[in-house]
Amino acid sequence: MNTMSEKVGAVGGNKGGPFDDGVFDGVKKIIVGKDFNSVSYIKIEYEKDGKFETREHGTIRGELQEFTVDYPNEYITSVGGSYELVLCYGTVLIRSLIFKTSYKRTSPIFGHTTLFGHPAGREFMLEGKNGGRLLGFHGRSGQALDAIGAHFFSVKSPLKHFNLQGGNGGSAWDDGAYDGVRKILVGRGSKFVSYVRFEYAKGQGMVPHAHGKKQEAPQEFVVDYPNEQITLVEGTIDGYLTSLRFKTSKGRTSPAFGNVVGRKFVFEEKDFKLVGFCGRSGDAIDALGAHFAPLPPPPPAPAPTPDPATSKMGPLGGDKGNTFDDGVLDGVKKVTIGADEYSITYIKIEYENDGKLEVREHGTNRGELKEFSVAYPNEYIIAVGGSYKHIFNYDTTLITSLYFTTSKGLTSPLFGEVKGTEFEFKDENGGNLVGFHGRGGYAIDAIGVHFAPAPNSSIPTPPNKLSKVYITSGNEGIEEINFYNVENGVTKEVFLHGVKGKNLISTIVISNPPDECLVSVESWYNSYNVSQGIKFKTDTKGSDFFGYKFSEDTGRPFSLQVKGKKIIGVQKFPDLNLISPGTYFVLSRSSSPDKVEAIGGKGGETFDDGAFNHVRKVFVGKGDSGIAYVKFDYEKDGRIVTQEHGQKTSQETEVFEVGQDDDITSVKAYYETLDGSKTETITYLAFKTLKGINSQPFGKTPVIVNENTKLSLLEGGKITGFHGSSTDVLHSIGAYISASPPTMLHGKWIQVEQNGQTPGPRCSHAIAMVGNKMYAFGGELKPNFHIDRDLYFFDFETHRWSLADPDGDVPELPCLGVCMVAIGTTLYVFGGRDGLRNYNGFYSYDTVKSEWKLITHVNNGPAPRSFHSMAADGNNIYIFGGVTTKERVNTLHAYNIVDQKWTELPNPGESCNGRGGAGLAVVQGKIWVVYGFIGEEVEDVHCFDPVESKWTKVETRGEKPWARSVFALAVVGKYIIISGGEIEMDVKAHLGPGSLTGGAFVLDTESLVWEKLEEGHSPRGWIASTTASIDGKKGLLMYGGKAPTNGRYEDIYFYGVDSA
Structure with a gap:
């Protein structure tokens, strides 16, 4: 909503040049200068949409004084002062200024006063109606301030x-x-x-205002x-x-x-x-x-559909281009797609309607054209999928890829490239695609579909089950490929393709179709379109390249992989080229749970309970050294099915019962090689549920993780069954996990390319973003040995590292366990220590002037510390917790960059123990503390409301991550993203790697529900991270970290959010 305002004044003289700052959200600080005769200068710091903007008028000279407002809780409601003729200038000038606020505060008189302390000259007072806040200044100025007026908030129509x-x-x-x-x-x-x-x-954000006195x-x-x-x-x-x-x-x-x-x-x-x-x-x-x-107008009534039996879906994509709607026809016979390097540029559809051919075209015919034909009406399209993304070259969102699935289970090649947010339109009753709608112009901006009931003459063909592939390779590449399907329990040869070869025959076996299926095929071709190499991947294993490995210099790649689908058969080949990019495979969306590989040892007799609807009870019995016995009560179609493994002992069996409206989402297991044993044994188990409930620990809880003890997690969705191996003890455990599609954030991990020389591997360092540059400071290569005190920056345009100019008050110490944030173009660095536990103070670095400045000496601000947490909003820098020279602390400090003062805010008390390595985030005006290390890893979440000056311990639920510290963190809207971290301390404390994870999760700070995200990097902790916007996507940026081998990483990963 546009800000309503009234313009008051100006009062004073009529010389000097006119100025009008316009209307902002509010005023944060005013600096006033005076000389011997008048107010010579005024500088105003405004806030607009959460950002600072500064205006200056007059000439800087004489004494400067400032007046700061606690905006938005406090705001200026009136501007007063005085003006009179100044003889030496021969004109009327502003002689003094004074300001009053909504907190009933009155500023000092800036400028000149009488002997009795009143403003010198003719007094004035500018006010808005009903105490409206000051939004901007206008007036006249030159060598001094000639006249002053104001904009105040005012209620105007349509309010x-x-x-x-x-x-x-x-x-x-x-x-x-x-x-x-x-x-x-x-x-x-x-x-x-x-x-x-x-x-x-206000937009996606929240602006609080409080009044009165809380009793x-x-x-x-x-x-x-x-x-x-x-x-x-x-x-x-x-x-x-x-x-x-x-x-x-x-x-x-x-x-x-x-x-x-x-x-x-x-x-x-x-x-x-x-x-x-x-x-x-x-x-x-x-x-x-x-x-x-x-009130906003109600949404327009949906356009009437031509046939009540049809359904209209979408469109999805961008909002530019011209609207099109082909309407409802009988069916689709052929689709021709054009694509360039950025997006889908063109779509031509050949429909059948009343026995006649009708053609529709949308977009612009450019780029490579490819076709997909359907034997309509015996075969028809039942699903349309693809992806869309914001393309910065065109400053709009476009469709980037498309694919089609038919009633015979056939999926087309992928047209374009999967980039951005993926989607699929599919009628729940298996309906027939009868029309497209969307937006198009220079490219395809958005796409939607019409579905209708299946044509009567169609004859659905059950998909085959692919069981075995023979590949023959020779000097020229792949000579022969032979597919076998399982049909009605019998293995049959389906296709022999290519020339019968006499060279090496390789085999990939699908051991248990349909439970094991192909999920991807990769191949590459030379300039004669002859396949040089091919490799396959199932949902349980993968092959290397058969033939020759891919070469970027001499070949072009082909890949078939559709997210959430599996290749379950071979239907036909459209031409004689061996495994050409036009090869048709039968794909099917996976509805069965994923079988997650067992963790632990390899010994004993294997067991596999399969997948059920729910796990209702878990019984665990201990032995002398580890877990000896497990029993699971599963629910299947309302019945309870019990499975037990291992051997009961005389020790008591403990039970964990899962509520009827709850499910297990994660298992934490320790395993180690015990004395006299040749294989590992599970020594500890714990379970976590969707409601955030933790089971009691079962078995022996290791105090630390050492070379003989390992820790692993089974997580990623709802657990519906277990498998593993056992003798008289439990050696290994795995799970069947049903992963639901993400509902909070949709995004993608990328590894950022780095060109040229890098600063080198490191952990326990800090990063922050300014514009398109990532700045990095501090860290260690070896445990407790700092690297340097240089400030580096990585340019996301050139993908190259550079060294920032070290001018000004360069930090005294190279340090580790340091924190850094950015506000505007300025970096702020606090704390950190060297190997002798000498600590740094509080510094800023102006990235425009390339200059360091010491703001607070190490002994003058908050207690020196390392491995603390740091976050910022537009005005304040927050520091929480960390490790001081004496202890871990739970204090919260704020530094206001306008007042240039530290404030110690209330601490959370005993509910939030002193900790290091916690996550700190500012979300919609509130400060969140997530997890951390208090002598052990913890999984509590706390929230501080600065307006209420109150801490709350928050109870979260969902796919809740296990306790961890020193992880990566970012904020996107109302969501907190975390990734990686240490889940168990090492026997050597900071000198060892500990047990690290690569799991990524998101917390909705409104619903307080966790959800697991796709993993995109190797396990690591002690990571440098920040919130960043790259290529138009906001998300989590992370650099380096500690590896499970105790080495250090130097890679850069970014999780970019497509939609929230």
């Missing part, structure tokens, strides 16, 4: 303003107008409402914004505000907050919503008013 109801006590305030209201908190004091806090919606614990009313809006505010006045009640667009009514006594008032306007409050307050709420704005 509806409700005047204040209540008394005239307290100070006036006006929060302004926002997009809506997310949450309201109301606190009582005696018989009045003494405190209110409003959390407004009793406030009650809250949460709105399902943007799906729900407050449409009515009702209250009572008895000298002060005594009660409040709210109604929403969904018909919900809040409780009455306070005592319903006194005169009643109602703020309501038909088809309007609440967007802001104004009022007066001191120790209680004296008066209240409100701003309402029109």
Whole structure:
């Protein structure tokens, strides 16, 4: 919503050049300069959409003074001062300035005063209506400040303003107008409402405003914004505000907050919503008013479909290009697709309609053209899939790939390249594709489909089951390939393709179709289109290249792999080229759980319980040295099926019961080679559920991880069955896991290419992003031995590293366990230590001026520390926890870059122990502490609300990660992403690698639910990470880290979010 404003003034002289800063969100700081005669200079720091913007007027000379506001909680409501004729200049100038705020603060008088301390000259006062906040200045200036005026927030159409109801006590305030209201908190004091806090919606963010004095614990009313809006505010006045009640667009009514006594008032306007409050307050709420704005129009009614039996899906993709809709025809016979290096550029569809051929074309015919034909009506398209991504060359989102699946189980080659967010349109009843719609112009911007019931004349063909492939290779490449399918339990030769060879025959066997299936085929060709090499991958194993390995210099690759689908047969070959890119394979989406490889030893008799609907109970019995016995109660179609393995002992069997509305999502297992044993034994088990419940530990809990003891995790979705091996003890355990598609974030891992010389491997360092450059500082190559005190930067345009100029107050120490954040173009570096535990202070580095500055000496700021956590918003740098010279701490400090002051905020108390290696994040104005190390890894989450000055221990659930520390972290909207980390300390503490993981997870800070993400890097901890925007995607950027071998990495990975 655009900010409504009124322009007041200007007052003063008529010389100098005119200026008008316009309208911002608010003012954070004003610096005023005076000379012998007048106010000579004014500098204003504004905030606009969470960013700083600065304006300066006049000439810098004389004494400078500043006035800072705690915006957005506090804002300037009036601008006063004085002006008069200054004889030496022969003109009227501003002689003094003074400012008042919503907190009833008054600034000093900047400029000149009388002997009695009043502003010198003719006094003035500029104010908005109803205590509206200052949004900007205008006036005239040159050698001095000639005239001054102001923009204040003002209610204008189409807003509806409700005047204040209540008394005239307290100070006036006006929060302004926002997009809506997310949450309201109301606190009582005696018989009045003494405190209110409003959390407004602004775009995707939240802006809080609090008024009055908190006495009793406030009650809250949460709105399902943007799906729900407050449409009515009702209250009572008895000298002060005594009660409040709210109604929403969904018909919900809040409780009455306070005592319903006194005169009643109602703020309501038909088809309007609440967007802001104004009022007066001191120790209680004296008066209240409100701003309402029109409700958003209801979504347009969907266009009527030509046939009630058809369904319309999509479109997905971008919002540019021209809209097209082919409507509903009988079916599709052929699709021709054009693609260039960026996207799908063109689509031509040959439809059959009433026995006739009809053709539609969209996009621009350029790039390579490929065709896909269907034997309609005996075969028809039942699914359309692909991907879309924001393409920066065109500054828009485009379709980047397409594929088609038919009623015979056949999937086309992939057209284009899978980039960005993947999608698939498929009718739940196996319907027939009868039309396309979407947007197109220079390329295909968006795509959608129409489905109708299957044609009567179609004859579905059951897919074959691929069981064996023979490959013959010779000097010229692949000579022969022979496929065998399982049909009705009998293995049959399906296709012999190529020329019968006399050379080496290699075989890949699909051992147990359909439980084991091919998931990908890779091949490459020379300039004569002869296959030079081919390799296959099943869901349990993979082959090397048969023939020759791929060469970029002499060949071109072909790959067939569709996410979530498996190759379950060979249908036909369209030409005589051996395994040409036009080869058709039968693909099917996998509905069965993934069988995750067992962890532990290789000895004993194997067992495989298979997959069920749920795991309901786990029974574990201990032996003398490890886990001797396990029993699982599974649920299958409402029945309980029990499986047991190992051997019971005289020791008690313990049980972990899973709730009816819960499921196991993860298993933590230790295993080691015991004395006298030739193979590893499982010595410890623990289970975690979807509701975030941890089982009791079963077995022997190792104090540390050493060379003989290993720790592994089974995770990635809902666990529905177990397999493994056992004798009189449990040697190994694996699981069947049903992975649900991600619902929170959709993204992709990439490894970033680095050209030229790098700074070298390291861990325990820090990174931060400024523009398209990643800055890196500190770290170690060997345990407890720092590397250097150089600042490096990596340019994402050239993919090359450089050394930043070391001018100014270069940090005294090369350090490890250091933290760094960026605000604007300035880096801020705090703490860290060298090998002798000497610590660094607090520094900034101006990336524009290439200059270091010592802000706070090591002995003057927060206690020196390392392995702490650091985060920032637009104004403040937050530092939490870490390891000081004496202990691990749980303190939270904030440094305000405007006031240039440190503040120690309340600490969370005993519920959040002192820790190092925790995650720290600022999400929608609140500060989150995630996991960490307190002498052991922990998995608690805590949240601090700066407005309420209150800590909350947060209970999370879902696919909750196991306890960890020193992991990577980033914030995308309301989501916190973590990846990697140490899950168990090493016997040698920091000198050893510990047990590390590569698992990635995301936490929704509103629903408090965890979800597992795709893993994209090798296990590691002690990682440098930051939130970054690369190629238009926001996500997690990480550099380096400690390897499980105790070595150090120097690679760069980025998890870019396509959609949230």
